[in-house]
Amino acid sequence: MLLEINDLVVEVNGKRILNGVDLYIGKGETHVLLGPNGAGKSTLFLTILGFPEYKVVRGEILFKGKDITNLNTTERAKMGIGVAFQNPPAIRGVRLIDLLKIESGCSLDEKLDPKIYRFATKLKFNKDFLSRDVNLGFSGGEMKRSEILQLLAQNPEFIMLDEPDSGVDIENVEILAEMINKLLEKDKKPSKRKKAGLIITHLGYILNFVKAEIAHVLLDGKIVCSGCPDEILEDIRKEGFEGCKKCYET
Numbered sequence: 001m002l003l004e005i006n007d008l009v010v011e012v013n014g015k016r017i018l019n020g021v022d023l024y025i026g027k028g029e030t031h032v033l034l035g036p037n038g039a040g041k042s043t044l045f046l047t048i049l050g051f052p053e054y055k056v057v058r059g060e061i062l063f064k065g066k067d068i069t070n071l072n073t074t075e076r077a078k079m080g081i082g083v084a085f086q087n088p089p090a091i092r093g094v095r096l097i098d099l100l101k102i103e104s105g106c107s108l109d110e111k112l113d114p115k116i117y118r119f120a121t122k123l124k125f126n127k128d129f130l131s132r133d134v135n136l137g138f139s140g141g142e143m144k145r146s147e148i149l150q151l152l153a154q155n156p157e158f159i160m161l162d163e164p165d166s167g168v169d170i171e172n173v174e175i176l177a178e179m180i181n182k183l184l185e186k187d188k189k190p191s192k193r194k195k196a197g198l199i200i201t202h203l204g205y206i207l208n209f210v211k212a213e214i215a216h217v218l219l220d221g222k223i224v225c226s227g228c229p230d231e232i233l234e235d236i237r238k239e240g241f242e243g244c245k246k247c248y249e250t
């Protein structure tokens with residue numbers, strides 16, 4: 001198992017947000033996290049990343065068999081956990097190219113790996129763009145592509161994507177999806193893949209391009225249903241999350 005979460009209870013500012021989450025993700029798997037606004041999806045991501053304001057009051061998170069519940073975010077990132085944020089912050093004074101160098105493990109006076117330049121070109125970024133401050137004045141689509149480029153530079157084993165397709169036009173979704181498939185090693189046979197992913201999506205559009213094996217529905221901080229993404233999405237489209245709630249309660 002690459003990621004194992006047992007009975008995770010999390011509070012933010014004294015408010016309970018996650019209420020006993022169990023989640024198991026093996027190498028080669030891509031999982032989807034569905035749930036209404038405010039269910040706790042981003043909270044789960046930020047807790048897996050180890051953001052200090054997300055207090056684990058019960059349960060544990062294991063990554064590659066090691067208990068990481070008390071590790072800080074840098075240690076977790078070094079172990080191979082990466083994320084593309086829904087709304088990443090602008091970082092004035094830090095150029096994207098320098099962040100990419102750090103994320104790919106080289107020093108600022110070294111040249112950026114030509115492979116990362118090739119990924120940047122694929123994602124429609126030129127050298128001038130890479131010299132801009134991170135996310136400062138980036139369009140919504142540029143921000144999403146920049147997040148994926150940073151993940152390609154970091155090359156993590158476990159990849160979390162928070163709504164990678166929201167606000168992205170069709171042409172750019174296809175480019176993003178191609179790079180996400182690369183990150184998740186979808187070109188390899190499942191048994192040969194070393195990576196895994198967890199994708200938050202509201203409408204499931206990205207799943208037309210990035211195949212996922214399992215979807216989970218998070219309601220009020222608890223996973224209430226897991227199964228085939230297409231089937232679960234179809235039910236949600238028909239009956240909304242109210243349908244999930246009723247199904248769970250009966």
Ligand SMILES: Nc1ncnc2c1ncn2[C@@H]1O[C@H](COP(=O)(O)OP(=O)(O)OP(=O)(O)O)[C@@H](O)[C@H]1O
Nearest residue numbers: 012013017035036037038039040041042043044053
């Ligand atoms: N730092 C914080 N301080 C206070 N409340 C917070 C904080 N972070 C999250 N919350 C609350 O936790 C709840 C879950 O938020 P979260 O962002 O995890 O939901 P979500 O499922 O990702 O929602 P969405 O689909 O709208 O992005 C919300 O009620 C939110 O206001």
